[in-house]
Amino acid sequence: MKDSEIHLMSEIHLGCPPATNGPFVSRFTFSSPLGLGGSSNDHISVDKDGDLLLPRRTSKSFHLMTPGFLFLDSFTVTIQHCITSTLRDVGLQVWKAQLVLSDFVLHKMCTSSQLNSIVCLELGSGTGLLGILLARVAKAVFLTDHGYEILGNCLRNVEMNSSLFNPQAVVNVRELNWMSEWPVDGDCRVPEKYRWSSQDFEQVKSASFIFAADVIYSDDLTVALFSMLKRVMSFGCDKVLYLGLEKRYNFSLDDLNVVANGYACFRSYIKEDELCEQEEKSFVGKRIDVTQIPQYTKGYDRGEDVELWEIKYVA
Template sequence: MSRKNRTEEHKTRKSGTRMAEESVESEAEEVMSEVHLGCPPGFSVPHLSHFTFSIPPGLIEPRSSNEDSQVIEATTCSQQTISFDKDGDLILPRRKTNCAELSNYSYSLTIQHSITSTLPSVGLQVWRAELVLSDFILHKMFTSSELDGVVSLELGAGTGLVGILLARVAKTVFITDHGNEILDNSSKNIELNSELIARGTKVYVRELDWMDPWPPRLSIEESSGKTKRYSWTLSEIEIAHEASLLVAADVIYSEDLTDAFFSTLERLMSLGSEKVLFLALEKRYNFSLHDLDVVANGYLHFRSYLRSEEDCKGHKCGTEPCFVGKRIDITEIPQYVKEYERGSDVEIWEIKSNYNGVAK
């Protein structure tokens, strides 16, 4: 059975009664992100958290919209150039940044979020994989120009934290998720951090339901005849097709949603420019009566979609799209975000498709 057919089967296999029962159950169940475990009662909802990003010495601070923002030179404190004027006197250059400032330089983001939420609204919380992906994106920004001027699309953006970071260096950023409550919250976070967005960078908050085929339909309010706030325009869809960078964090927790996610990913990667996805996830374990063991079935289902580079060398992956996945060693990524513990079950995957750039 093809991936596409399997996805369709997952979408339609539940009866109306069973789906209604599961919907009521999921609406009632409250969950809390590991990032905020232990928060005392009485926290306001929505809550504002400040996440601090410390920049190691010797790295270049990425550009921002603030022309007066400090730029850290990519030199160590011990490096000095000795020169003399025409009279033979020693020239002492004035440092822009002293050693203490260089080692302690940091900035912060303010993120509005919920402390707890129902399962359909988990995008209102900040999750550990989102912060690990932020570390990864920050490391690329600080150590290379790879992300400068890119068009990027964040899938299942939740609070929009990763997209906001990308907006410091990218040309265009699409922050996408499903549901007005989550999209409104993402928009609020963009407003709270507007000074961090590079001048000239365009940031769009857009509705993207993986259960619907890409490209998304243009939605019109029946009562007013006006376009919905988070709907796409044709020109925006064309720009999204040229995105070279896709990012996603903590979108792997339900088999049905994983199937829908890869169905959307298959279509996105087959159109326009060649694309790469950086996906962060956390392996979550549950006791399985079938296996009589504690297993991470959601993670195993995700891995079933991926092939290794070795598997695809020397031959094609077949007539269907082949997703090639490579796990990134996050121990080599510094922890720039200070307000969380990584743990041992968070991973980042680089995912490409052999259908990149091949329109269907």
């Protein structure tokens, strides 16, 4: 069987009804404490598993409290997705590292105002779940992926969840092939709703954060990803990348062992802070301790193989 005919399933979708001809709809519930103001670190309690201990409240709304911290009881994001897909169309599914990165983003929203009113860019947005969360506090969110079926599904999810957004937020779904030039030329073959404008590029220049989740699974794509990151992270102001990945293991005939080759390719691009002593620009990263991030997203098991990284492109 050809690789293009092999269907994959995210473990997030295990237990879903058998695949049908149409898309499946899941509802992801996010919960956190409802604070009373000030630094919300004082209001967060977790159990021994890292899950939040929630106070009993009757309200289900969210609030932006001074100085802009996000406090909430719970809210639900509705996501249209496929239960299985080919490798080329994995962006039609929800993957574990996307949920862990979502937990990280929500934790930042609840404990600081760092993400308030930002312009941000997501690479490999897939279903758009993370971007939908970012739109609750951001000024402008650019969700990017490659392939019109994935982009169409992402746009549909954005539209279904627009009532959750910060009223001032602008969410854009854009086509971005990591093997293309940057800035992207105005390819007339791309449908206008996914096409970049000169105004888009001006906004991305001011983007302070880039996000990516579950984009490390093919060495060719990893090479293309870091090629694109070099150009995007040198475009306009300094940018910080938050990247979530899951180590995926397979048996290697070359190594005669079970290895995570995709992860090794990723790490070949990253220098640890204390080891970076070069004049030329390079990707400098530090691993975020996932165990210190409460699990805001309910109904999934993080496991042991998900990592989050904070990465900068510096000299």
